[in-house]
Amino acid sequence: MSRFHIHVAVNELEQSIRFYSAIFGAEPNVIKEDYAKWSLEDPRVNFAISRRGQQPGIDHLGIQTESDAELSALQARLDTAEIGGAAQTDAACCYARSNKYWTMDPQGVAWEAFHTLDTIPTFNEEPDSSADRGCCLPDRVSTSCC
Numbered sequence: 001m002s003r004f005h006i007h008v009a010v011n012e013l014e015q016s017i018r019f020y021s022a023i024f025g026a027e028p029n030v031i032k033e034d035y036a037k038w039s040l041e042d043p044r045v046n047f048a049i050s051r052r053g054q055q056p057g058i059d060h061l062g063i064q065t066e067s068d069a070e071l072s073a074l075q076a077r078l079d080t081a082e083i084g085g086a087a088q089t090d091a092a093c094c095y096a097r098s099n100k101y102w103t104m105d106p107q108g109v110a111w112e113a114f115h116t117l118d119t120i121p122t123f124n125e126e127p128d129s130s131a132d133r134g135c136c137l138p139d140r141v142s143t144s145c146c
Contacts, residue, residue: 002070003039005046005062005112013051020049032095034123048094052123062112068099071115075101086138090117092125093136102138 010016017036021027024047028036037048046064065071078085078101085103093100093114100114124136 001044001066002074003044003046003064005048005064005114007048007050007059007062007112009056009059010049010051011056013049016049020047030095032123035094037094050094050123058109060110060112062114065113065115068115071099071101071113074113078103088136088138091136092120094123095120100136 008016013034013036017028017031020036020038024038024040026038026040028038030037034052035048035050037046039046046062050059063074065074075085075087083103085101088098088100088102091098091100096116097118097120098114098116100112102113103111105111
């Protein structure tokens with residue numbers, strides 16, 4: 001079963017953690033100096049926030065799959081619908097290593113389909129954790145949709 005993914009760029013992490021913990025009735029299961037993530041069962045969602053130099057608001061949406069086979073099936077649905085995208089294999093993104101497929105919706109909102117393989121100790125595996133590089137959207141993602 002897949003899990004809906006939402007990533008929100010925030011200005012102030014501590015206030016946002018307090019707010020979203022109250023909304024969800026749960027503390028984040030991952031907290032870093034610039035990032036927090038809730039993997040909730042009710043509602044079943046992977047919800048992440050970060051302060052990484054992005055404009056505040058929705059950074060990207062996505063679907064977290066439980067296997068590479070499920071990820072391939074999702075990519076095949078997009079391909080059948082002639083919706084372009086960009087694959088990433090073994091990508092270091094946020095605090096995880098994943099196989100991914102990125103696309104854009106008709107409004108230009110980035111969508112990330114991914115299967116998480118493992119955790120990593122630093123954001124995007126960058127040695128300097130103070131870098132303002134945001135999430136891992138590839139430079140060239142097709143917007144030819146719908």
